[in-house]
Amino acid sequence: MTPRHWCRLLAKMVKPRYKQDFCSPALSYLATAHLSSNSPHSQEKNILLMGLPGAGKTTVGRILSQRLGIPVVDIDDDVLEKTWGTSVAEKLAEVGGERFLEEEGQAVCNFSASGCVISLSGSNPLHSDAMLHLKRSGLAVYIDVDIDDIIARLSRMKVNRIVGQCADVPMRDILQYRKQFYERWLDMRVFCGKGDSIETVVEKVIQVLARFQGSESETFTSTRSCRSTENKPSSDLKFFSDVIVEGLAPDRGLYIPNKEFPKLEPSEWLRMANMSYPERALVILEKCIHPMDVTPSELLPMVYQAYGENFARESVAPVKHLAEDQFVLELFHGPTASFKDLALQLMPQLFAHCLPQMCNYLILVATSGDTGSAVLSGFSQLKGTEKERIGLMVFFPEEGVSPIQKLQMTCIKKGNVRSVSILSDFDFCQKTIKRMFGDSSLTGHLAFEYATVLSTANSINWARLLPQVIYHCSAYLDLLRNGTVSFGDPIDICIPTGNFGNAMSAIYAKQMGIPIRNVICASNQNCVISDFISTGCYDLRGRSLIVSNSPAIDILKSSNLERFVYYASGRDGGLVRDLFLSLEEQQCFTVSKDLLQRIQEDVQAGWCSEEDCMTAIHEVYSKTGYIMDTHTAVGKVVADRLHDRTCPLVLCSTAHYGKFAPAVLKALHSSTIPDHPLEQLNALSAIAGQEHMHKALYKCLREGESRQHTVCRPDYDVLADQVESMIHESFLKVM
Incomplete structure (x- = not known):
């Protein structure tokens, strides 16, 4: 208990x-x-x-x-x-x-x-x-x-x-x-x-x-639940600490709060305008997490550890003027140069706090890129008894990530975290982890021999989504502080979108009282989200993934879209269940005209070609001297098409351009593109200036050059042995 x-x-x-x-x-x-x-x-x-x-x-x-x-x-x-x-x-x-x-x-x-x-x-x-x-x-x-x-x-x-x-x-x-x-x-x-x-x-x-x-009023439900929480026995109620540990609901739906997000008063937002990012985060998180799950005095050190010296900028997520009415929200100043750091520097601490104390936990994660390095960085920061009883193992495809992403993952070698590459694709990595969770002989053996339970920390976990709400709120507060807006003036936000979590967090920020008018979702050629928001039809039939220069949004099955449909449908769990079961079984679903209209009241969407993406990087640099990564460029192209320029627009920059150096160098018409990642960063540094390069990115490339990493053939038993080996070395609790 x-x-x-x-x-x-x-x-x-x-x-x-x-x-x-x-x-x-x-x-x-x-x-x-x-x-x-x-x-x-x-x-x-x-x-x-x-x-x-x-x-x-x-x-x-x-x-x-x-x-x-x-x-x-x-x-x-x-x-x-x-x-x-x-x-x-x-x-x-x-x-x-x-x-x-x-x-x-x-x-x-x-x-x-x-x-x-x-x-x-x-x-x-x-x-x-x-x-x-x-x-x-x-x-x-x-x-x-x-x-x-x-x-x-x-x-x-x-x-x-x-x-x-x-x-x-x-x-x-x-x-x-x-x-x-x-x-x-x-x-x-x-x-x-x-x-x-x-x-x-x-x-x-x-x-x-x-x-x-009234703590029992702050409960969570599944997006696929049709049963009112008022009719549930108290033993069945799900609280923040429960959903963080479980991740996915038993009915395969996603957890969301039974109540709407708490709404702050204008006077409270005005006060927060002059606060630092950690101070803002603390206020928002205290409003969203009941003190019986995490007390304010427990939350405070977590927040300051998450958003401290590990970020290259004291402002954590600064807003910079780009041109005219457009501003860039830089979300890449964390230790792995990705927006995922804003969640994954905090999530491991919340996860560790909420876990029961009686055994060890090994968290398994499959990744095709940025999530791997961010989650490794976050969990490697755990200390004391938490580090002793919580380990993390990341599986990634040996040929399915960029050289820089691979070095970022393999350069993190601490006692409680490890990355293993597999000579297969991301799907095999993901399927292998799912098989391990369902393998009672494996899970039973690990529990009996090592007192260890397998868990996960994937992108649908509520503790991954909640911290993202903070930086959307913080962006508006920065515009308020610098005089761009007065409180109540609307803004639009444009987000490079694949899994829809970033977009959903902006909608939750709007619920809290931030006057966001439109959330603009920007897709690359894998434009299933854009098509859905335009037509109301989500159709994966005959659709194959197109490899692009913006791989973080190379996604066809958008996990967090389920939360948005639940929100837009007025919390109709039965409808959401039917729609997403149809997606799983028939690879498509279509919403009603009324629901599509409600969806389009909050969200706009568009997509951009590879050529347009590369052109945008070059044009923005030529006009402003600002270098965008490929994902930010996708957002820029779509924003230019859809934004009506009647209010400021915030463009979410989700990664540092150095992570996608070959594509950015090509877009900037560089005469030569070096083969080695470190030399690629040097070439970008010569263009942008050393002060704009990401020091942590440089560091991992320098240190990762000579480091070897474990490469496994795509065999379930081999990977199960890797899991047991890590548990043995990390926890040393052989009975």
Whole structure:
């Protein structure tokens, strides 16, 4: 049973104490079943309000007390001043900041209460013993107010000195420094927009408390499910932690939330405009992941590890002006120079967090290119016990990937990850992995001998899609920050599209409140998506894959399209099931005219030839000096055809041009194209300038030159032996 299941069981066992208010279920839950409590017995829990000085904790506490019908305690007025017999300001002036914190902490440690709203002082979270004491009987709610609003309030209140402030240190720096302590102790964040009133903050606190209590409302369902979650027993409900581990639903549908994405208020987006990419990611992910699955304090280090020094740009996914009303969202600054890094630097941490603790896991992945290096990079970053019990093995076709992609995969050689090439095609790699999952003799042997379970981390996993929502939101916020748009002004987004996950994440960003008008899907000659969006017919009969210069979108069967059809059909699981079973069995399906009209309200689509793609690379470079990769060029061609130029357009650049050096050099009319990948990058560097090259790409090519990798013949038993060998070497748990 997962930790979340234990929490739900505990919640059902306790009895509510307060029933007089519409929000009392949240309070009664907090009074008895909070995760952070170290108490072995049930007792009434406090609601601990914490935040910066001037955040409104005292006022919010008083109003919340009235709304909930429970006592309120203000630490400053009711504990510290009564203990000391003097005002807090006088005490601070008398003993100084360091001594004040110790005496304040001691006074709090001697205080106890139950079933109250407690407004903490701004400095309480700086004292570890005091916070440990308080959290034994309470749930910490962080009222996260914009620092500019805080400074304005403190100025009106004529507060010019707070604990820890020195003459040479600006108030803003002190406030920014303190945020780390609130984020260390919080159980739930109340994210306040710019200029939010106290009344608005109180409503947000109540909503956050209700969300914590109502965890069973944040469940997931299959795109092919016809059964209402209201009729499901609680044991059958799927939560975030469940779907991350399972990946694919038992009925072969894809998991999606039962509720729509949470919608942020304009004031909240306005505040996020001045935030860094990790800060934006944290706010969005906290809104989408219930704290019973991943608490905010657990999520924070994951996000900062995912989007830190491993990205070549501090902005992570910068937006650059291309020409006129077109902007480029650069998604290639991660360690493997692909947009997949934006998801796969975070997903392994979420995956590891959600896995049950009782055994080891070996994740098997088949790839035809970029996914391999990105997933290897992501899982190789796991540390400690996670690295010791989670391994990753990637199978790829020896002749089915580019030389640069092969070197990217084979240069990553860490204890818990490994890549193996096969003298066959991608289909064989994929079929072999599916066969292993269905081979009970193999899975049973691995479980018995090595306490190891096979798992996967493919592109349909919810933890792969969710992080992609962030960069679409972030692109709009960057345009807002630089003055290109005012909040509410629409934008269009153009995305090179194969598996539809990137496009689907843009639609989810729109649900969250980002004013995206149209999502433009750009295909190459493998234009099954473009044909479907134009005609309503998805037809694979007699269609063969055409190898192109933009291989990441060389896809005929688009996995994430199922999520989009579910969304556009008004969540009609029965219809989705019938359509995609028809695709599996008859290789085609057709939607109704009404559904096609709804599809076209959100999405436009077009495709581009190889010649047009190469011409676009040359023309853009000639006019602007900007070098696009082949996938971005496909998007550029389609955007030029479909965008009406009545609003800004963001073009998603999904890979660094160096990954497709031969095609880009050819498009730029280079006189010679070297045979060796490293020399190809040098040739591009001579054109673009060394500062624009991808350092991680260079590094893997230099280090990968002399490295050998395992090459296997296409034999199931040989590959099964490779799996067992890796498990033996990685986990060393032979019984």
